[in-house]
Amino acid sequence: MSLTFLLLAVAALCALSFYFGRQRAVALSGGRYSNLHSLPAHYGTYTAMWCGIPALLLLLVWYMFQGSIIEAMIVSDLPAEITGDSGRLSLALNSISLIAAGNGEHLSVDPEVVEAGQRLANLQTIANAALVVVMLSTAMIGLALSYRKIAKEMRARNNVERIARYAMIACSGIAILSTVGIVFSLLFEALHFFSKINPIEFLFGLEWSPQTAIRADQVASEGAFGAIPLFVGTLLITLIAMFVAVPVGLFSAIYMGEYASSKFRAFAKPALEILAGVPTVVYGFFAALTVAPFLRDNGAVLGLDVSSESALAAGLVMGVMIIPFVSSLSDDVMSQVPKSLRDGSYGLGATKSETIRHVILPAALPGVVGAVLLAVSRAIGETMIVVMAAGLAANMTVNPLQAVTTVTVQIVTLLVGDQEFDSAKTLSAFALGLVLFLVTLGLNVFALKVVQKYREKYD
Amino acid sequence: MAVVTQSAMTAEPSVTSPKMTARDLNLFYSDNQALFDVNLDIVERQVTALIGPSGCGKSTFLRCMNRMNDTIDGVTINGKVTLDDRDIYDKAIDVVQLRARIGMVFQKPNPFPKSIYDNVAYGPRIHGLVNSRDELDEIVMTSLERAGLLKEVKDRLPEPATGLSGGQQQRLCIARAVAVSPEVILMDEPCSALDPIATAKVEELIDELRSNYTIVIVTHSMQQAARVSQRTAFFHLGKLVEVGETDQIFTNPKDERTKGYITGRFG
Numbered sequence: 001m002s003l004t005f006l007l008l009a010v011a012a013l014c015a016l017s018f019y020f021g022r023q024r025a026v027a028l029s030g031g032r033y034s035n036l037h038s039l040p041a042h043y044g045t046y047t048a049m050w051c052g053i054p055a056l057l058l059l060l061v062w063y064m065f066q067g068s069i070i071e072a073m074i075v076s077d078l079p080a081e082i083t084g085d086s087g088r089l090s091l092a093l094n095s096i097s098l099i100a101a102g103n104g105e106h107l108s109v110d111p112e113v114v115e116a117g118q119r120l121a122n123l124q125t126i127a128n129a130a131l132v133v134v135m136l137s138t139a140m141i142g143l144a145l146s147y148r149k150i151a152k153e154m155r156a157r158n159n160v161e162r163i164a165r166y167a168m169i170a171c172s173g174i175a176i177l178s179t180v181g182i183v184f185s186l187l188f189e190a191l192h193f194f195s196k197i198n199p200i201e202f203l204f205g206l207e208w209s210p211q212t213a214i215r216a217d218q219v220a221s222e223g224a225f226g227a228i229p230l231f232v233g234t235l236l237i238t239l240i241a242m243f244v245a246v247p248v249g250l251f252s253a254i255y256m257g258e259y260a261s262s263k264f265r266a267f268a269k270p271a272l273e274i275l276a277g278v279p280t281v282v283y284g285f286f287a288a289l290t291v292a293p294f295l296r297d298n299g300a301v302l303g304l305d306v307s308s309e310s311a312l313a314a315g316l317v318m319g320v321m322i323i324p325f326v327s328s329l330s331d332d333v334m335s336q337v338p339k340s341l342r343d344g345s346y347g348l349g350a351t352k353s354e355t356i357r358h359v360i361l362p363a364a365l366p367g368v369v370g371a372v373l374l375a376v377s378r379a380i381g382e383t384m385i386v387v388m389a390a391g392l393a394a395n396m397t398v399n400p401l402q403a404v405t406t407v408t409v410q411i412v413t414l415l416v417g418d419q420e421f422d423s424a425k426t427l428s429a430f431a432l433g434l435v436l437f438l439v440t441l442g443l444n445v446f447a448l449k450v451v452q453k454y455r456e457k458y459d
Numbered sequence: 460m461a462v463v464t465q466s467a468m469t470a471e472p473s474v475t476s477p478k479m480t481a482r483d484l485n486l487f488y489s490d491n492q493a494l495f496d497v498n499l500d501i502v503e504r505q506v507t508a509l510i511g512p513s514g515c516g517k518s519t520f521l522r523c524m525n526r527m528n529d530t531i532d533g534v535t536i537n538g539k540v541t542l543d544d545r546d547i548y549d550k551a552i553d554v555v556q557l558r559a560r561i562g563m564v565f566q567k568p569n570p571f572p573k574s575i576y577d578n579v580a581y582g583p584r585i586h587g588l589v590n591s592r593d594e595l596d597e598i599v600m601t602s603l604e605r606a607g608l609l610k611e612v613k614d615r616l617p618e619p620a621t622g623l624s625g626g627q628q629q630r631l632c633i634a635r636a637v638a639v640s641p642e643v644i645l646m647d648e649p650c651s652a653l654d655p656i657a658t659a660k661v662e663e664l665i666d667e668l669r670s671n672y673t674i675v676i677v678t679h680s681m682q683q684a685a686r687v688s689q690r691t692a693f694f695h696l697g698k699l700v701e702v703g704e705t706d707q708i709f710t711n712p713k714d715e716r717t718k719g720y721i722t723g724r725f726g
Contacts, residue, residue, distance in 0.1 A: 346530055
């Protein structure tokens with residue numbers, strides 16, 4: 001019986017138990033639901049939960065351990081000369097699982113291994129059958145026990161709500177645990193990198209050139225892992241993007257929220273939000289194919305030497321990408337400024353712009369600052385536009401007309417293609433990722449702090 | 460000046476040289492008519508109370524008097540409202556200057572998220588009423604004094620106004636309105652969010668302000684109208700039913716609807 005079929009069977013059992021539980025509650029109520037502690041549907045849900053949840057948990061635990069238990073059983077039967085050598089053992093286990101899956105005809109292996117493969121196939125069949133039996137009976141037992149517990153006075157509603165609460169806790173746990181998991185995977189690889197390269201050199205070095213020899217006989221440079229040029233490039237592009245996004249976003253939000261007629265707003269707001277829906281790749285080739293050549297040609301007219309991949313092109317386009325982010329967040333916070341404050345200001349004879357400058361913006365400031373900081377962390381983490389438009393050369397420069405490179409671009413180039421995961425070159429991507437993560441995390445925490453501080457002051 | 464009245468009930472002798480008047484005022488929210496031919500005179504340096512059941516148009520009428528309804532979409536107004544015999548809906552009137560002459564205090568205390576000092580200084584600053592910091596200090600102090608708040612806040616002027624209690628906040632809003640030296644102060648249920656003690660203080664304040672300002676107050680509390688006002692106007696379903704001396708309205712109303720409302724039979 002396949003897993004899908006098993007799950008369907010459990011689902012069907014759950015539906016049945018909902019029906020039975022509800023029926024029993026209705027029967028107990030004697031026709032008047034108010035005789036029951038909870039609504040009939042609560043009793044149904046209660047039985048269905050007791051039928052389904054233990055069975056599913058069992059399935060989870062079963063799959064967690066089935067593989068390793070069966071493997072241990074197989075290994076214990078293999079001759080010592082195979083199990084003694086870890087390389088041979090893993091090779092043998094591979095062949096065994098191939099044979100068990102029925103793909104082992106062309107393998108030339110020891111008879112013990114062939115035998116073990118057949119044994120594995122047998123064990124797996126047995127295990128699967130056992131799982132079906134155990135799971136279905138767990139579901140049935142859950143159903144029977146909870147069905148018997150149904151009584152007029154039983155607090156099914158409270159029980160159901162408690163279980164629902166546990167389910168929510170589990171969901172938030174999954175979200176948090178996966179974040180922690182990501183951080184740890186970054187952390188371990190980064191530590192691996194730092195065991196090869198001195199962290200001080202990485203954080204404060206002024207030269208970035210990660211090309212190292214892959215084979216011993218290759219002629220290549222030593223490799224230099226100073227990340228400062230990357231951070232300078234990232235900062236430069238972020239700064240340019242913010243110079244575009246903050247004023248344009250903020251002023252368009254003010255216009256939309258305070259001045260525009262509702263007719264214009266109905267058209268313009270969605271139009272602005274379309275910007276947010278453009279894939280970053282599209283922005284990327286817009287930057288590389290339209291904006292960068294435009295800047296280069298016009299720079300030439302003005303006598304400026306603009307590189308065809310420049311920080312300016314990438315930064316400008318990234319700024320455009322972030323405009324809707326800034327404007328819709330600031331619009332939200334400004335529209336939350338209570339009408340009573342506006343009325344108070346108008347009532348004193350203030351004009352619209354005085355009201356905006358002296359009352360609405362100060363009151364909305366924490367939210368606007370938060371929006372800008374979130375936009376900054378978005379800009380720092382943005383990859384596609386800079387990959388396509390900013391270039392790869394790790395120039396240590398603050399001249400926006402030259403090509404620069406960013407942390408994210410380097411991570412992409414380091415990990416694209418076939419890589420071995422024990423060279424400093426590849427591992428440096430994880431160190432960069434870790435630093436990037438810490439920077440954006442710091443920014444977000446800072447943004448929240450700013451927002452909280454001002455909120456205390458203004459509420 | 461002949462008062463054009465819609466029915467005999469409102470035929471109350473027009474007062475001599477009123478501060479503000481409304482003549483045949485009609486107001487529409489899109490297609491709904493909210494005010495019907497309202498004719499009312501506001502006497503200088505008196506408190507005029509506007510009473511009536513919820514939705515009767517008294518707040519709407521109040522907001523016509525300093526053109527606050529301009530900020531709402533879809534409002535059309537016809538008729539005439541004058542201040543010192545000049546039509547305030549005239550195109551030549553600058554609404555900014557008009558609102559500096561006619562101040563407003565709202566239902567819910569709405570101090571700006573600024574310091575106590577800056578709240579009071581807001582109006583004088585935007586209207587350029589002062590040339591020096593000393594003059595500004597002077598205005599802030601007098602206004603707070605007039606609003607009866609100075610004693611309570613004089614040591615905490617730089618603190619945020621939002622930290623004051625509800626009653627103090629409302630008196631701060633009154634000080635803020637007074638700081639622009641208006642001629643008329645409109646109050647839209649200024650005590651509805653306050654406890655009885657704070658209410659008593661604000662009422663006392665209104666009584667004192669009467670010597671310098673013309674006051675129009677919307678209130679749901681008939682006791683309050685009786686306590687603070689000299690004239691009372693009763694609104695019902697968008698119409699001005701009756702207006703007269705407060706004593707007369709409360710002891711000897713001419714209209715059956717007024718009588719019904721003040722004796723608590725409806726509303």
